[in-house]
Amino acid sequence: MIRTVVADDQAVVRTGFVNLLSTQDDITVVGEAEDGEQAVRVAAGTRPDLVLLDIRMPRMNGIEAAREILAASDGTTKVLMLTTFGLDEYVYDALAAGAGGFLLKDATFAELLHAVRVVARGEALLSPEITKRLIGEFVSSRASRPPARGTDELTAREEEVLVLIAKGLSNAEIAVRLTITDHTVKTHINRLFAKLGLRDRAQAVITAYELGLVRPGGPGA
Template identity: 50%
Template sequence: MSGGIRVLLVDDHAMLRAGFRTILDTQPDITVVGEASTGAEAVAAASALDPDVICMDVQMPDMDGIEATRRIVASPDSHAAIAIVTTFDRDDYLFSALDAGASGFLLKNAGPEDLVAAVRALAAGDGMLAPEVTRRVLRRFGREDPAAPTLVPAEPFTDREAEVLALMAEALSNAEIGARLYIGEATVKTHVSRILQKLGARDRVQAVVLALRGGLA
């Protein structure tokens, strides 16, 4: 990525933002381009700074991170992928964040390497949900109304795309999917790209949520 990954940090605690900046700015491919302390500031900063990735807190004054995420994702001028980074491991935050368009969900007690990995994953369009979070998503949408209409993709999936989508729903990375199916990682990326196009999804997290809700995975 030309110029590296541009990151916006959003949290109402200055010390935490400083810690995140220290972690991320030491990476040669990541640059923190700005900070915000409220959801409203985040929306304005996302428009002004055009970041690739936004690390977004939930509980903030003025406007919470869920609403800020919804507004940023809805903006036609924004291409940022948003990771919710919160202290609170709550299902209402998780599912509200996914509904708002977040591409990742990370707890603040995660290690520095997890933060860096999440930023890189989101910048690559991969999305990021920890395995335990993915299991909760599976349980949640596994309980959806069985009479709900099946999602119909814009074009039918090929057999291989259906296999890749099923493995995406297990939270496997592209490399892991390639190893499971005995195909190259570049081929997996091609299949993932086609799946996103057919579902009209921004990233693989949204694709998995859409597929689970629509009975495709």
Template identity: 45%
Template sequence: MTIRLLLADDQKVVRAGFRALLEDEPGLEIVAEARDGLEAVELATKYQASIVLMDVRMPRLDGIEATRRLTKAGTDSPDVIVVTTFDDDEYVYGALRSGAAGFLLKDTPAETLVNAIRAVDAGHGLIMPQVTRRVISRFAALSPDPGRTGDLDALTPRERDVLVQVARGGSNAEIARALFVEEATVKSHVSSILLKLGLQSRVQAVICAYETGLVTAGGR
């Protein structure tokens, strides 16, 4: 099935750059371009985009709020990959909490960008390794929120084990090996975790693991 892409960035040259990288890739189709967050929300719905490559700093409506509006739409909403630069740390955390399925840098190599799009389309949230370290260190430095520890009560012991592995950055295959289960079983557990915790993405699950104290700096 073709992955329908929407490019959302207020800079025309950036959109043109992404188009040049992506438009000839098999299985990908760029269905629209948006100059701000409001257009991104409107056009993603109009053109039934599968994935939105979303800038953060845009006029009228920023990428964080645009992401929040899109992900609140439910199961028919597109996945959002936030694309920005290293100096946007505060925006990163807001975007991830808003339901973004992934996070990439604007200087991402073409091959990495394409692989990221395909991974998110397949249901695997991601953050680039360079950014993962920054995000995880930020949340690892926080004290657990006592008001959120009860969020984990709905999870089975095995689901908690899986969530710990997700928070540590493990892929489904790596988690399966660590827990001596089938990869399909891990996928099922991850889906159940997201449903029970009311999360939109694997990335949000990482944040939840740190905020609830399930995972802390240096161990569980």
């Protein structure tokens, strides 16, 4: 069962998400919040598997709330950000804060359920082209900022795996591409995550762009 909290300052939107999620046998809504501060309190009290956070909320925005929720949960709670605009200026910051992905508020019911289940599993919602394009655009806009870290500590294979993650490939697809086992892929991912201080695949994608391993709009990007 995916225990979920929905946080949005628009009551109609929040109620709509709650009602839709409540129709599913594998999802239960354990709390609601109308601003970021309340979202942090509700998450602390309910310890949900997933929090749907509107990026733009009063008192505390979704990004700040995400940071606090993720820090307090020690990785047990995942965050899926909600946004109205496909090119929301905060999307990059939301992913960098540790959110597992983002969802447009006008997404279809099927897209909502898919996003909730994917992010709750601990995976990043990075397959849709819009997500990869957004990450590319936001990272490109910060290209003048020197990277905080390099890839010197990575092996050639680990760097190759990082590039494939950034291109949206799943573990199984990476295994096929590199002709290695799924277990070996997971080992490489765990090691490169540890070396670069990454929390999840979303941050891995951002790092690959920042380091210039993948170019916005480039082949496979």
